[in-house]
Amino acid sequence: MTQLVQFEDLGNMPYKQAWDYQESLLQQNLKVKSDLRVLAGSEEIPDSQFPIPTTTHHLLFVEHPPVYTLGKSGHIENILISEDERAAKGIEYYPTNRGGDITFHGPQQIVGYPILDLEKFETDIGKYLRKLEEVIILTMADYGLKGERSKGETGVWLDPDIKGKERKICAMGVRCSRWITMHGFAFNVNTDLNYFNYIIPCGIENKQVTSLENELGRKVDFEEAKERVKRNFEKVFDVKL
Known part of the structure; x- marks a missing residue:
């Protein structure tokens, strides 16, 4: 059965505010799962007037706004400028609880945060990441570009097997709690690539x-790219958005 996914375009929003919002949606779904476990262990028959709760995608x-984020397994030394230099350039910084290392988020970059209950899809993080990659690969194909995977490296690339020409167009890093996902992907559309000069991306x-612009x-x-x-x-x- 086709799953329904609630879509929201948050526009331009500070990183911490969006992170807090994601966390609130994840916690709502975790509470539903907790309530369902209690219900499953109860001998009482649920009143048919009250629907059984379910998680929401x-x-x-x-x-x-310009921000560097560091994954939980990342290394702070992959930021190549000092805290003062970063502040002078107006770039925020947050260590996060997602996977992956350092990356940049900024204007004209599509950042996508799926909060999905993988128990309604497949409980396999690897397959989930491959599907996220496929979304971007198909989008690149819409623009006549060949997006590819790079062996052992999450995300979407161009020419990943040609030494010296490998270039990443979409970074990914996720967190999963009781099969509820959060964080996601960052797809460079018209992104100012100069910000990546101050880090070792991923x-x-x-x-x-x-x-895409480059x-x-x-x-x-x-x-149009978002659509x-x-x-x-x-x-x-x-799914249906």
Whole structure:
């Protein structure tokens, strides 16, 4: 059965505010799961007038003001500028509870945060990440670009097997609690790539970062790009937004 996913475009929102919102949605779903466990252990027959609670899927889109975020297994030394230099450039910084290392979020980047109950899909984080990658690969194909996976490295790349030409266009890092996901992907559309010069993106040295704008040689309609990601998300996950 096709799952329903509540979609919200949060617009431009500070990173911590969006993180707190994600956390609130995750906690709501965790409470539902807790209530269901209590119900399952009860001998009382539920009153048919009251529907049995169920978890709710969400997909959030957001743009963040410039910010570096560090995954829980990341290394702070992958930020190459001092705290004072970062502050002078107006770039925030947050250590997070997602997987992965250091990355950048900023204007004209589609940041997607799916809060999904994987028990209604597949309880396999690897498959979940491959599906997120597929959403971006299909979106890139809409623009005539060949997005690919790089062996052992999460995210979406161009020319991952050509040494010296590897360039990442979408970073990913997730958290999962009782099979409820949060955090997600960051897809560079018209993103200012200069911000990546001050970090070792995802902790991967000697590889480039790119954007749709950089690859196509023109500005991309940002709203159109978001619509394409949404449609491909529906297709890959077999959901309705």
